[in-house]
Amino acid sequence: MAKKTYLVLFGLALTLVGIILIFERCKPHTNDSSAGENTAVNAEYVGDKTCVNCHAKQYADWKKSDHYMAMLPASDSTVLGDFNDVTYTSNGVTSNFFRKDGKYFINTEGPDGINQDYEVLYTFGYKPLQQYLVAFPNGKMQVPRLSWDVKQKKWFNQYPGQKIYHGNWLHWTKGGQNWNTMCASCHSTNLQKNYFAEQDSFHTTYHTINVSCETCHGPASKHVKFVQSDEYKKGKHVAGSFLRKISDSTNLALINTCAPCHARKSDLSQSPVASNEIMDNYIPEIPTTEFFYADGQAREEDYIYTSFLQSKMFTRGVRCNSCHNPHSGNILYVGNQLCLQCHEKKYDSFDHTHHQQNLVQSECVSCHMPGKIYMGVDMRQDHTFRVPRPDLSAKYGTPNACASCHKDKTNQWLSDAVVKWFGPTRKYHFAEDLIPGSQLNANSEAHLTKLLSDTAVPFIVKSAAIHYLGSILTPNSLKIILDNLTDANAQIRYRAVTSLASFPFENWRDRVGPLLSDKVKAVRIASANLFITIPSSQIPEAFQSAFASAKNELQNYLQSQLDFPVGNVMLADYYLKQKDYFNAEKYYVRGLEKDSLMNYARFNLASAYNASNDNQSALKVLETAAKTDPQNERVFYNLALLQVEMKNIPEAMKNFDKAVTLKTENPRVYYNYGLLLEQNGNAKKAELILQKGIGLSPDDADLNYALALMYIKQGEVEKAKKPAAVLKRVDPANPNYATLFRATKV
Numbered sequence: 001m002a003k004k005t006y007l008v009l010f011g012l013a014l015t016l017v018g019i020i021l022i023f024e025r026c027k028p029h030t031n032d033s034s035a036g037e038n039t040a041v042n043a044e045y046v047g048d049k050t051c052v053n054c055h056a057k058q059y060a061d062w063k064k065s066d067h068y069m070a071m072l073p074a075s076d077s078t079v080l081g082d083f084n085d086v087t088y089t090s091n092g093v094t095s096n097f098f099r100k101d102g103k104y105f106i107n108t109e110g111p112d113g114i115n116q117d118y119e120v121l122y123t124f125g126y127k128p129l130q131q132y133l134v135a136f137p138n139g140k141m142q143v144p145r146l147s148w149d150v151k152q153k154k155w156f157n158q159y160p161g162q163k164i165y166h167g168n169w170l171h172w173t174k175g176g177q178n179w180n181t182m183c184a185s186c187h188s189t190n191l192q193k194n195y196f197a198e199q200d201s202f203h204t205t206y207h208t209i210n211v212s213c214e215t216c217h218g219p220a221s222k223h224v225k226f227v228q229s230d231e232y233k234k235g236k237h238v239a240g241s242f243l244r245k246i247s248d249s250t251n252l253a254l255i256n257t258c259a260p261c262h263a264r265k266s267d268l269s270q271s272p273v274a275s276n277e278i279m280d281n282y283i284p285e286i287p288t289t290e291f292f293y294a295d296g297q298a299r300e301e302d303y304i305y306t307s308f309l310q311s312k313m314f315t316r317g318v319r320c321n322s323c324h325n326p327h328s329g330n331i332l333y334v335g336n337q338l339c340l341q342c343h344e345k346k347y348d349s350f351d352h353t354h355h356q357q358n359l360v361q362s363e364c365v366s367c368h369m370p371g372k373i374y375m376g377v378d379m380r381q382d383h384t385f386r387v388p389r390p391d392l393s394a395k396y397g398t399p400n401a402c403a404s405c406h407k408d409k410t411n412q413w414l415s416d417a418v419v420k421w422f423g424p425t426r427k428y429h430f431a432e433d434l435i436p437g438s439q440l441n442a443n444s445e446a447h448l449t450k451l452l453s454d455t456a457v458p459f460i461v462k463s464a465a466i467h468y469l470g471s472i473l474t475p476n477s478l479k480i481i482l483d484n485l486t487d488a489n490a491q492i493r494y495r496a497v498t499s500l501a502s503f504p505f506e507n508w509r510d511r512v513g514p515l516l517s518d519k520v521k522a523v524r525i526a527s528a529n530l531f532i533t534i535p536s537s538q539i540p541e542a543f544q545s546a547f548a549s550a551k552n553e554l555q556n557y558l559q560s561q562l563d564f565p566v567g568n569v570m571l572a573d574y575y576l577k578q579k580d581y582f583n584a585e586k587y588y589v590r591g592l593e594k595d596s597l598m599n600y601a602r603f604n605l606a607s608a609y610n611a612s613n614d615n616q617s618a619l620k621v622l623e624t625a626a627k628t629d630p631q632n633e634r635v636f637y638n639l640a641l642l643q644v645e646m647k648n649i650p651e652a653m654k655n656f657d658k659a660v661t662l663k664t665e666n667p668r669v670y671y672n673y674g675l676l677l678e679q680n681g682n683a684k685k686a687e688l689i690l691q692k693g694i695g696l697s698p699d700d701a702d703l704n705y706a707l708a709l710m711y712i713k714q715g716e717v718e719k720a721k722k723p724a725a726v727l728k729r730v731d732p733a734n735p736n737y738a739t740l741f742r743a744t745k746v
Helices: 056-063 213-217 221-227 251-262 364-368 390-396 401-405 411-422 431-438 444-453 459-469 475-486 490-498 505-517 521-531 541-559 565-577 581-594 599-611 615-628 633-645 649-661 667-679 683-696 701-713 717-730 735-744
Strands: 086-090 093-100 103-109 115-120 122-124 129-135 146-149 154-157 265-267 282-284 371-374 378-381
Touching (some): 056 213, 093 115, 115 129, 251 282, 390 411, 431 444, 475 490, 490 505, 505 521, 521 541, 541 565, 565 599, 615 633
Antiparallel strands (some): 093 103, 122 129, 146 154, 371 378
């Protein structure tokens, strides 16, 4: 069989892919991305103590806040945990917490699996849990998973029942609990990560140890100099007084000030640049099923941003400081009074809540902001502010606030209760289209198209719709994605670009080319990531200069991610796309050294070895992948393809069969296995395998073509008519099928 049929082609693992402000009532604002004039540019950090003389009230509020307690040196006044020689056993590891010479220590399992003493240098947070930092070599600081429950006053493990091997990336001594990479940027002011990849070391610095005034308002040296000047004392005013203008900014601009730490996102560099556009520094997550439920509700930690941008509150101009004191972080009013700032009193009544007043069940947040516990004890409220929809839960299995209390009732019972109270008709919510759109079946495209055409749908939801369309490879889907390349919103443009990865470059090259010079960094980087897949001879001269510049930004972005295991894989993917196999192998190996469980990195590493004509190394990598994840059907499919290329047909057969036994839904497994069986004289089993593949993917052209041809070779023309008829329906003009159509007379 020709190599081109079985060449090991592994899909690239990844595509480009953290409360502040002055109190103001809920009033509408225009939702643009401008944060106003940023007059803090080129200023220097001066520290929080410079602010206290003029802003004593705000400073006093801040000293009581989570922001102030985000990180502090360990001392009698900051350490809340019990270090009085107490022990705690969890997941088979016994740890001891004790004091010595006025210092705090934890004796627990180290990176070699043996217990060691670790000095606590810093506290990390203070409610509802407190964590602790210890120093490791190469400038690293680590956060033990053993934490102090402030309310219950006891030690606990955030992941009880999970025995994490000391060599695993998730072990507290490894990257998953590394302060420099995972935590630091949101717990200190002017954090500079300073990671050096070749040495795998950090020289992380900050100006202020915790989240201080200048985190939100920007470096204040120009502000201080100005307000101390004679010009200011004589009445001269400058908009913002050389600080970030916040109190009079739009709600999105204000939210974007909070977003670097209150969003699940990836950073575009180790040091943010001054910009009013969030996508110049970060790529926020969108509400897809990777981290959210299909309707957009938070499933994993999202830190509020992505949830809030879905809400009607956001579209009406509500901001963070509409509900929170920006300096203390506390909510402005207790109970339903917070919502009654804007909402009519009738909503705080039995007629609306159908629960007795003055109970937790009748509080607005109970129904419209259901909470979920993260980190073991940290209850966080969902900020989508949605109306409970048990009818959607009954239909699709999504969660709803009613079920969080009424655990003994079915979703249908809950839905019937809502109908009884409010009638049979529900107001439209984008979830009615987002959920079926996320299913990526024959009906999804219509739902996603509807979301994108509806001007009332939030842009963060439209970004998710665009993302899903990238997996629906139809002409209509392509057209819609291309049309959104010029959207005014940078997040939509970015997702439109990344969604084109599976379409032939001829379809998008000329439309994406101008975005290599887009005003927003994330869009330029995503465009460059597409263009590196185009043969250099096929890149028009008009785009070459912009491509070179954007490609340099892309490479710098990828280099900035190398402290993450996945960052190494992303850079390796970058090199693999350009056929630089030496560097691809280098960074796949580095990624696996950081996290040995990343099997998708092994798939691509094997691909790099295969392309370098080193199939023995590719085979070893895939055999390791099979040991690491023996239930992953893709491992065995890739092994089978490689073994066919290496002419080890018996082993290839075993691995194809293993992939089928593991119930793979990949049509290519059945196609390639069927052809191999037929070529090796087992037509009967080949027929069964091809038919099984067609059962999973009835309109797959390759499967139907292979089955029809096999029947023709066997002289069974009547049997060939059924698969030939499928080809006639799905691709009647394909010249490769003409002979088959004539033979079967379909």
